[in-house]
Amino acid sequence: MDAALEVVLRLLGNPVVQSSVLPLLAGLACAALLYPLRLEGLAALAGFLAAVAAIGNFGLEPLTATRKIVLTGAAAAVIGALSDFAFKSSRFSGPMLGAIFGAAALWVFATVLRQKAPLDMVMIGGGVVLLTVWLVMATVSLQLDAARAGAAGLMLGLGAGVSAVLGASALIGQYGMALGAACGGFLLLLLALGPRVGAGHALTLTVAVLSALLAAASVLLAQVPWVAVVALALVPLAARLPLPGTPLWMQPVLAAVYSAVPAAGACVLVWLQSRGWTL
């Protein structure tokens, strides 16, 4: 028994397991367990939080930007789940949620922005808000299409994560990849059960907020260039590309392939920047 526990603990201490296998399994388990309650969209948060717990870097003191991202992501999932049940989605949902989490993004990065000169503070703060509002609006609009929403979440997370690792922050990288893996767990349930599985605001808002904040953090706290984040922001658009005549089981796969293009582009841009290339 002790030997088995030791193996599990050793596995949980492995960064690759922490940011891929564990969140994938946690996302899948959460989606499967909460599917009867129509809360399977919480898979993104479950997988992400499983990784946060395993990585063990979380705490409220000091409340750094990275830790505020975890709290804001959790709030997004709760608000998303509540809005799935309490409100009928309208064309104002995206802009309204975008505005709320755009303001939250300023809170997340307040300590970083305060270090900047006034003009930089406005420019960078504006960029962070714009990125968050855009990703929330673009991703939340996929909430009725679980295949596209899951695929966008998978690639937003992986793109943000790999970019951050290349940009010198393993922690932000692990968080991003965990988000992607958690969405992978959601997609596995979708592949198993078909279109009865729904993403809703619970998944799309969580994915949008976390990926926007992680991408912004990789710029502000590591060395990812803004141009890579712009490429990453195209993921929800790529996920909307048509899937003509595609069998149901193939739709998430094809949407993921579409979404992978801008996500991979973001990673390539970070790599090029690390080699001295500038736009």
Add this chain to the structure above:
Amino acid sequence: MQRFTLGALALALPLAAAAAPESYTLDPYHTYPHFGVDHFGVSLMWGRFDKSSGKFTIDRAAKKGTLDLTVETASLNTGDNDKGARPRSRDEHLRSADFFNVAEFPRMTFKASDVTFNGENPAEVTGELTLLGVTKPLTLKIERWTCREHPFNKKPMCGGNASASLKRTDFGMKYAVPAVGDEIRLYVEFEGYKD
């Protein structure tokens, strides 16, 4: 009587001046905090901060003193600045949110006003270290202390070497513990010119 008082005051004046607190400004070119941390249980890796500033005061008669040290965390240097074929160097990684998070917390400070003496010389300085927004008590042990005139510019100067030990997780720097050790050995060489 008045003449006697004035005479006594004139005699006492140099003694009073010698007993007054003296203030020193740290010389940034001869003041460097170094840190050592265990790496995978294999070796003790060393790094230092290239930029720091501050002041200290010493009152030998009253056996009191203060120290105010500010370290620019972005100036850390572990000798790995060239990323070569890798996407980033170790120093870039150490500056990121995983470790020193320099964009969010660009300075580390140590403020102390509790100095214990061993004879004429300070032996320990106890104060508060602020790192990553967390403030914790820390005692610097003064291992070497010398005051003299600078051999070239003739300015009065004091300096020496100090050391301390802290746990980085106490300051919220939890990433990669225990692979990268929790305990940080801190060594500071410092020199200051009298104001």
